[in-house]
Amino acid sequence: MALPPSATKTATDAHEVASHAQSAFVEYDRRKAAEEDALLIQALQSNDREALGAFVQRQQGFVFGYLRSRMVDPTDADDLCQEVFLRCLAGKVRFRGDVPVRPWLLGVARNVLREHIRRNRRRKEVEWTELCLELDSLTQDDSSDYRIVHGWLHSCMDSLGHSAHEALKMHYFARLRMAQIAEKMRRSEGAVKLLVFRARQALKECVTRKSRIASDE
Structure with a gap:
């Protein structure tokens, strides 16, 4: 049996309200996570070891996944992932604060990848990494x-x-x-x-x- 127009409109309105509420919650959750990450970076750049552990735990899977998808050898990806976070700890890279944490981390990871390519020009497997970086540069920053x-x-x-x-x-x-x-x-x-x-x-x-x-x- 078909619903009357009034009931259909009510259901549609309720669905739209729920969708907006969910979107607002997701946006709030992302903003809160970004703020927490920024605070962790500030702490780890002040040589806070506990902050480093917490930051690595939150972001290691993300960074490793990015590197692994662009490298043939998983051992290389693991080594470079550690290098990314070591640079954060040593203060070799500074979080600017005007970009979200993950895009900033990807920028650090890309630089580490480029250096890896320069060091290993004669290794066949770096060609795949070069191609991936070329394609990365074509996408939105x-x-x-x-x-x-x-x-x-x-x-x-x-x-x-x-x-x-x-x-x-x-x-x-x-x-x-x-x-x-x-x-x-x-x-x-x-x-x-x-x-x-x-x-x-x-x-x-x-x-x-x-x-x-x-x-x-």
Whole structure:
């Protein structure tokens, strides 16, 4: 049996009130967490060891997840995660206070990643990290959720043609040389290099497009 118009309107109004209340609660919760994080950073930069422990406990999973998604070796991600928080403790990086804590931490983590790349240029696995940092730079600077961008990356990879997708997987994850990929794909090395180059460009365009759509919503 259909509800009368008055009852339908009442239910709709109640739903809207509940939605606004939930949004306000989430916003309040985020603001409170940001304020607590800022206080913890001020304390740890004053050599407060207890503050460091509390801050690391709150943010370690976030920072490690960001680094792990951009590195082939989980051990490297763990080492760099520790480096991020050690820099916070040593005062090598200062919290400005004009940005939320997590985007600031991502900035520190990106700098640590760039230094890792410079130190390990000859290691094959850093190429994936370089690609991820390139794609990071295409997204909005205020994007505080690395998982969104990481999801875009995997979605964009899945949208590539089969050959391009396989070539990227062999190059970045299996760490095969171009000549080895060419042999497996029964193509010339030059053709494989062109395929990988075009696949990288397609990924950049795809991530950029998703970032623009997200910023317009």
